[in-house]
Amino acid sequence: xxxxxxxxxxxxxxxxxxxxxxxxxxxxxxxxxxxxxxxxxxxxxxxxxxxxxxxxxxxxxxxxxxxxxxxxxxxxxxxxxxxxxxxxxxxxxxxxxxxxxxxxxxxxxxxxxxxxxxxxxxxxxxxxxxxxxxxxxxxxxxxxxxxxxxxxxxxxxxxxxxxxxxxxxxxxxxxxxxxxxxxxxxxxxxxxxxxxxxxxxxxxxxxxxxxxxxxxxxxxxxxxxxxxxxxxxxxxxxxxxxxxxxxxxxxxxxxx
Amino acid sequence: xxxxxxxxxxxxxxxxxxxxxxxxxxxxxxxxxxxxxxxxxxxxxxxxxxxxxxxxxxxxxxxxxxxxxxxxxxxxxxxxxxxxxxxxxxxxxxxxxxxxxxxxxxxxxxxxxxxxxxxxxxxxxxxxxxxxxxxxxxxxxxxxxxxxxxxxxxxxxxxxxxxxxxxxxxxxxxxxxxxxxxxxxxxxxxxxxxxxxxxxxxxxxxxxxxxxxxxxxxxxxxxxxxxxxxxxxxxxxxxxxxxxxxxxxxxxxxxxxxxxxxxxxxxxxxxxxxxxxxxxxxxxxxxxxxxxxxxxxxxxxxxxxxxxxxxxxxxxxxxxxxxxxxxxxxxxxxxxxxxxxxxxxxxxxxxxxxxxxxxxxxxxxxxxxxxxxxxxxxxxxxxxxxxxxxxxxxxxxxxxxxxxxxxxxxxxxxxxxxxxxxxxxxxxxxxxxxxxxxxxx
Numbered sequence: 001x002x003x004x005x006x007x008x009x010x011x012x013x014x015x016x017x018x019x020x021x022x023x024x025x026x027x028x029x030x031x032x033x034x035x036x037x038x039x040x041x042x043x044x045x046x047x048x049x050x051x052x053x054x055x056x057x058x059x060x061x062x063x064x065x066x067x068x069x070x071x072x073x074x075x076x077x078x079x080x081x082x083x084x085x086x087x088x089x090x091x092x093x094x095x096x097x098x099x100x101x102x103x104x105x106x107x108x109x110x111x112x113x114x115x116x117x118x119x120x121x122x123x124x125x126x127x128x129x130x131x132x133x134x135x136x137x138x139x140x141x142x143x144x145x146x147x148x149x150x151x152x153x154x155x156x157x158x159x160x161x162x163x164x165x166x167x168x169x170x171x172x173x174x175x176x177x178x179x180x181x182x183x184x185x186x187x188x189x190x191x192x193x194x195x196x197x198x199x200x201x202x203x204x205x206x207x208x209x210x211x212x213x214x215x216x217x218x219x220x221x222x223x224x225x226x227x228x229x230x231x232x233x234x235x236x237x238x239x240x241x242x243x244x245x246x247x248x249x250x251x252x253x254x255x256x
Numbered sequence: 257x258x259x260x261x262x263x264x265x266x267x268x269x270x271x272x273x274x275x276x277x278x279x280x281x282x283x284x285x286x287x288x289x290x291x292x293x294x295x296x297x298x299x300x301x302x303x304x305x306x307x308x309x310x311x312x313x314x315x316x317x318x319x320x321x322x323x324x325x326x327x328x329x330x331x332x333x334x335x336x337x338x339x340x341x342x343x344x345x346x347x348x349x350x351x352x353x354x355x356x357x358x359x360x361x362x363x364x365x366x367x368x369x370x371x372x373x374x375x376x377x378x379x380x381x382x383x384x385x386x387x388x389x390x391x392x393x394x395x396x397x398x399x400x401x402x403x404x405x406x407x408x409x410x411x412x413x414x415x416x417x418x419x420x421x422x423x424x425x426x427x428x429x430x431x432x433x434x435x436x437x438x439x440x441x442x443x444x445x446x447x448x449x450x451x452x453x454x455x456x457x458x459x460x461x462x463x464x465x466x467x468x469x470x471x472x473x474x475x476x477x478x479x480x481x482x483x484x485x486x487x488x489x490x491x492x493x494x495x496x497x498x499x500x501x502x503x504x505x506x507x508x509x510x511x512x513x514x515x516x517x518x519x520x521x522x523x524x525x526x527x528x529x530x531x532x533x534x535x536x537x538x539x540x541x542x543x544x545x546x547x548x549x550x551x552x553x554x555x556x557x558x559x560x561x562x563x564x565x566x567x568x569x570x571x572x573x574x575x576x577x578x579x580x581x582x583x584x585x586x587x588x589x590x591x592x593x594x595x596x597x598x599x600x601x602x603x604x605x606x607x608x609x610x611x612x613x614x615x616x617x618x619x620x621x622x623x624x625x626x627x628x629x630x631x632x633x634x635x636x637x638x639x640x641x642x643x644x645x646x647x648x649x650x651x652x653x654x655x656x657x658x659x660x661x662x663x664x665x666x667x668x669x670x671x672x673x674x675x676x677x678x679x680x681x682x683x684x685x686x687x688x689x690x691x692x693x694x695x696x697x
Contacts, residue, residue, distance in 0.1 A: 048588075049581075049584050049588075052578075052583075052584045052587045052588055053578075053587065057588070058588070060588075061588040061589050064589065066588075066589060067585055067588045067589050067590035068590060068592075070588075119673075119676060121680070122676035122677065122679065122680040123676070124683075163628065163635065164628050164629070164630050164631050164632070164635060167631070167632060167634040167635040167637070168632065168634065170634065171634045171637030171638055172634060172635050172636065172637050172638045173637060173638025173639065173649055173651070173652075174638075174651075175638075176638060176642065176649055176652050177649065177651045177652045177655055179581070179652075180644070180652045180655050180656050180659075181655055181659075184655070184656065184659035184660070184663065185659070187659075187663060188659065188662070188663050188666070191663065191667050192666070192667075192670070195667060195670050195671070195674075196670045196674075199670075199674050199677075204677060204678075204681070205678070205681050206681070
């Protein structure tokens with residue numbers, strides 16, 4: 001790989017005289033925010049359909065035309081998500097950083113073992129937690145879950161949006177199955193984000209109440225070193241000596 | 257004096273000639289001609305005899321022994337149907353014919369309209385009013401005068417007539433809304449029915465739009481031969497069909513209409529869906545057949561266990577509808593989506609096995625195509641009224657079960673993992689505190 005393109009040097013940013021690891025670039029942060037907005041809008045306008053008889057949902061649609069508005073918001077957000085997905089594909093394939101991210105996302109054998117190592121560590125059967133590369137197994141699986149979930153939701157959603165065209169390809173009872181998939185995949189995504197993503201990224205006691213990395217993209221070097229040891233070591237090996245020394249100095253480590 | 261009489265006669269004849277005539281048919285025209293001939297022939301005599309009566313009765317202050325007025329306005333009388341026809345006072349007050357010992361005794365015989373109006377009398381005798389009066393001797397029951405008035409009777413085409421369409425509801429209300437009669441007889445004290453009528457599509461047409469051809473009391477209940485509810489009920493579709501002829505035709509072709517013709521009493525008549533006095537336009541949200549409410553009307557019978565058993569139609573239609581996207585959307589206020597009637601038709605409702613039914617497999621694509629343009633055969637392929645049960649769509653059921661298992665497993669795993677993470681964090685924190693505590697000592 002061309003070292004000039006998205007080298008580790010590029011991933012260090014200075015802020016108020018201190019170095020930070022650039023966990024999310026501006027493009028990635030924008031992508032995340034767009035995803036967050038689209039996801040919230042889609043959930044707010046979609047999940048209520050699964051509980052139409054409940055008091056809360058009935059209150060949600062209190063004014064005339066509110067259900068029509070719901071449909072419009074849902075479709076606008078869906079188009080937003082489709083656009084985001086397409087631009088993310090371009091980002092991964094054609095930008096240096098995106099391409100690097102995609103390569104670092106590739107699943108390794110360790111990613112299947114790390115959950116068990118982690119559980120053993122939690123149970124006190126292992127002294128240290130496993131060391132992670134740029135993305136740990138949780139982040140990788142979450143990323144693939146978002147990719148897979150988006151593919152399912154976009155595919156099934158488009159079929160439900162254009163039922164007449166969809167039934168040119170298959171009978172309507174398939175559309176009924178697609179509706180079940182769209183509903184339950186939404187429940188799955190909703191619960192995963194609310195319970196899993198929120199805890200792992202924000203509500204866990206280490207960063208509670210919120211990690212700001214999604215907003216400014218900066219991860220402290222300490223956090224980076226402690227949680228992504230393998231990637232940190234790779235960085236230290238590749239960084240120019242001067243920068244590496246500065247990193248060590250900032251971390252209070254003696255140069256070896 | 258002769259000259260004056262002649263002028264008067266001519267005036268009466270002129271009025272009669274140009275007067276708006278009631279709807280003509282042979283039943284009416286023959287007695288009318290008779291009246292006309294009698295009237296023309298005897299107008300001189302009539303005027304003379306009536307003159308005797310008005311000699312006293314045109315006095316405003318003339319009262320009977322009990323204090324009620326016995327004043328009769330000669331001008332109004334002459335303008336009335338009978339006055340113009342040259343009917344003499346004694347033609348009705350027959351007990352005074354040939355009487356010359358004036359003043360006559362106060363108590364006179366009851367006027368018998370049937371002398372001339374025998375057909376109307378015959379119809380009235382069969383009515384709920386006539387039967388009460390004749391069989392039970394009930395003097396509260398409406399007779400001729402209660403609706404038509406007495407001395408100043410005008411045809412129902414004259415806007416001052418009590419039986420003119422826009423006056424009729426209040427004429428009926430005169431007795432039917434009388435709280436004094438409430439509970440005394442069946443069907444009395446029903447002012448609210450007439451009020452509901454006045455707010456209905458027909459009542460508003462009559463009151464607001466001045467549409468006198470709209471349905472009023474007599475359009476449905478009849479005029480002279482008003483029937484008791486039990487006998488009236490089966491005639492309702494015909495009553496509505498007088499105006500809504502094409503809909504009546506459609507209804508008779510449908511499964512409900514067929515059963516109606518076969519004499520079934522279980523099937524819905526017009527009023528069972530549309531309401532009775534309070535009929536509203538379907539686009540009025542208050543209407544029982546408005547998109548938001550029509551499903552409830554159908555379910556009233558179609559979710560009935562006894563009727564389902566008797567006629568073999570499946571239950572759970574409403575639940576399956578509510579499960580569908582149409583049902584969800586309608587429940588949350590989107591009135592454009594399909595309701596029962598959108599697919600099953602409104603009046604010409606046929607079972608799906610009928611090749612002419614809108615929900616027959618061969619016609620489904622076209623029915624769906626009303627809202628989903630270009631819907632093809634595939635669009636109608638598959639069960640429609642489903643509730644996510646295994647036997648309805650095995651694929652959908654399996655997908656659902658798979659998801660439920662996967663979601664509960666995954667979320668359960670998440671929660672366990674989070675619990676372990678929290679416990680571990682707490683243990684590490686305590687360990688750290690212990691170390692720093694030891695150091696502090």
